[in-house]
Amino acid sequence: MTRRNLMLLAVAVAVLGAAPFIGGNYVLRIGTITLMYAVVAISWNFIGGLAGYPSFATAAFFGLGAYAGAIARTAGVPETLAWLLAMLAAGAFSLALGFVILRLRGHAFAIASLVVIEVLREIVTSWDSVTGGGAGISVPFAAATPEAIATYYYWSMCGLAALAFAVLYHVARSPLGFGLRCIRQNEDAANMVGINTTLFKTAAFVLSGVFAAGAGAIYASWTSYIDPADAFDIVISIKAIVMVLLGGAGTVLGPVLGAAAFMALDEFAWSNFLEVHTGILGVLVVLLVLFLPTGISSFSLPDVLRRMRHKHGSPAGASGR
């Protein structure tokens, strides 16, 4: 870690540690959401940033975690155990799913991962004996003051974010991270030089699933009510991608910085332009893509471009215009 990054980390720890003491419930709520976004962004970074696979399954994992956690809680499982169960369930699910859809690349993978959200939402909606169907499911919550509850979930989300960050930090430096970066640059070549691409991609996908599900499970306990439209919202997937692109894909600090920056902009839009909030979010996305080439170009490395062009047989950059 460079000196600059160490200082950033120190500032982040100081801010996170001070937040429950300086602000009221509003600050805690914003803090919890920011940490949740950070987890979701880190989760996507494993598969999308490091391995370069355009995954949209984040919302599917998030919703799965939220529902698994909520169902476990209503069955009487203690809270922390319910969260772990949710992460485990999502791990198993992403392992099975990854086995099937990680054979696909590019557009096909993007669509397949997107479709998973729809399928899970449909299943959850129609399986109402277990999930409560379209009416949603209520999660039992502890009898405590609102302040105590807000602080508790803030620290829970903080713990998960710290864990996710530590895992990402470790993975980025390990042979796994190296292998994933090779896959992003050229999967066939990586395979040829002896990297077990199937194993590596699946590992990244499972890590992505586990952490997104953890965020979903804590979210469900925190809000104490979820419904299919809320838990399996494709916007979660899109937000994860936008945050990582904003911060710098494939980096360790990028997802966290992106989540913080995104949250600041999002909260600004919410509080000032309630009616056109999603429109403002859209404008933000468009501006980011069109006019913030550094955030984007850290992802669209020349080799990624080359791979995409090679795959789709459409050569050349600006020369064709």
Place this chain on the structure above:
Amino acid sequence: MNHFQFALNGLFLGGLYACIAAGFSLVWGVLHIINMLHGALIVLGAYVAFYGHEWFGIHPFVSMLAAGLIVGAFGYLVQTGLINRVVTKPVLVTLTLTFGLDLILINAMLLAFSADFRTVVLEHPLGTASFGGVFIPLDRMVAMLLALAMIGVVYAGLRLSRIGRAIVAVRADREAASLMGVDVARTYSVTFAISAMLAAAAGSLMSVVFPISPTTGHLFLGKAFVICVLGGIGSIGGAVVGGMTLGLLESFGGLLFGPEHALTIAFVLLIVLLVFRPQGLMGKKGF
């Protein structure tokens, strides 16, 4: 229950699905863009038809032309002004951009038209005909025929017109087409405009059959995805086959497993197909 009835319902729906998917498939095949805006364009077309009917009493089957022209022009401007700037970037970039545009357009439509579900109620519905125990809803049949006619016009345009050949050339080899003097950026804009036109026309026809709200766009988008993958990306014939297949699947899937599972069945089939036959039922043959 009469199975012919279900087959017929599926085919009538399938015609509209084909029209939705043909434009989506065209943009995907030629521009290599997954156009997340497509669903919103369909809804926009439906609103043109709805207000054309509400204010001026124009039948949606007529106003589909106006809807196509208006939304087509809108699509041309969006592609020229915004999407062309990043059209060669990886899928994630263009997809994120079109998703941002989709958020803006849906928000704008929510403000302008509110979230209420609306549907065009015709004063003089054509009613139903009965043929050998099978009921034929005539309005839906005409809608399907018009949708297929639109697709037919676009297909002929791609084969016969100068700009149509340019589109096919760019799809086949962008760089070679450019060397042959094809203006690639303009061809992209025209392709996007044609796609938007088809979307709006389909939306107008849909307004008679489905209740429309700004948020239904994503439902149509999901169906367009499935159809494209079913039929094969970038092929008009594939879109027709895929659309009909999805229509029949939803009809019979609803019969066998209950209507609430129709979408799940389609999506599960989609994943199976993606894995075992990623080139689609019809394969990649172009136009």
